[in-house]
Amino acid sequence: MRSIAFSSNGHYLAAGGDDKTVLLYDVSNPRAAVQVGAPLSGYKDTVHSVAFSPDNSMLASASADGSVRLWNVRDPASMSEIGLPLSGLSAQWSLAFTPDGKVLGSAGGDGSARLWNVTNPEQPGLIGQPLTGNGLYAMGFSPDGRTLVTGGGDTEVRLWTMPSPLGIGQTGSINAPTPRPDGKVVASGAADGSVRLWDTSDPAHLRQLGVITGLEGVSQTRFTPDGRVLVVTGGNKGVRFFDVSDPNHPRQLGTPIPLETRYSSMLAISPDGKIMASDHDDHTAQLYDISDPAHPRQLGPPVIKHGDRRSDYIYDGVFTPDGKTLITASATNTVRLWDVSDPADPKPIGSPLTGHEDAVGALALTPDGQTLATAGDDDFVLLWDVSDPAHPRQLGRLTGYAKGMQSVKFSADGRTLITGNADQGVRMWDVSDPAKPVAMGLSVVQRNLTYDAAAYLPGTDYIVYATNPDVALRTLDLDVDHAVNHICAATRNVLTESVWALHLSQLPYSPPCP
Structure with a gap:
């Protein structure tokens, strides 16, 4: 035997060894231990480490063949492997779960330790870069899960601060991290059809609140200005409204607004919280009176559109601070301004804004409504003077990207813009003179992950951003x-x-x- 581990309730003992198998024993009566189930096999070399998840539903095993395997041991008499092994690693010597069971640590003979998001054990996601040492042979987590301890062949014991804050639990890419207007709560919508609410009153330590499930591929989330209602779109489930006045217990209001679109991307709420704009079908958008979110009311016909083709999707929208103008972005590479002073009869203002070379998927307005940022599938961001909606004027251009943009957001004073992008991570720009934007260094976060979106956390010096494929929500202190x-x-x-x-x-x- 090379490694043993007890389940947290003390009823079972797992053992791995030179015979390239893991055996499970019922030790509820230590004087009469009994093997249960068939040996767990599939390894090509010695099994050096085994570890139970805190709830005893899963067993992790690590081998000298460079693999880590996860096993469903809810029924010890009928155990089964979960997903595919984590392979292509060096010989693995040690494993440990965090106290909440959401993260698995693995340590190898190549001197690196890795952290894995195992909230979806079918598809574990690597969290961050490997931690390096010198032939790491032992590891463990502190009781609060905030510190990782590793022991290496160089006789050194190292303490590592765990990535914090780190919000995990969703199993599909996070598409829409949305702060509540007061910055105390963030909603994260994901492709797994869930929305999680996070307490960010202490941005350095995210704490999960309520969870909304049963949706379909959440694409957008928006809070009403008073923060009491969350609006969610995604898949073919339409637009849904949730009472989140108690974020621990979100409650659906009324019935969903059905949509006739294959994709639901556009969602905007007026500053007074009374009007909502959303997709209607694949090339039009509709305005609604949501004064009573349990009974939204359609206002006029769906006349907001950029073209007549079924593929002219409207990807994003934003209201000006006075609520009289709606700005929309589309797959036609254009941006349009609409007079919605009479929301039942929206009218286009002037000609579409042109200058992009591909679909425009993200918009942001400065808090004073004077400057607009537009971004999309091409590799730049454009800044516009929209102080006179009838005569918008292109100002600066942000370049240096190789891929499209997932998000653009202005700071509360409008002097800084952050962009979320797959190849450049999260970048900050000084746009105090929007005609001459200046890059404020490179990405402020790790760049080897896919960044779908980033936003400022109101009332703080933090940003909140999503990373994939580790499917995590993170915050970063910019102070x-x-x-x-x-x-x-x-x-x-x-x-x-x-x-x-x-x-x-x-x-x-x-x-x-x-």
């Missing part, structure tokens, strides 16, 4: 002073007077951290 304090807390005892004298003897001792 420079906080970053300095964190760095100093971790390194204050490193640059000692003796180290300074060794490397900077020509200068008087003046450590950067007080």
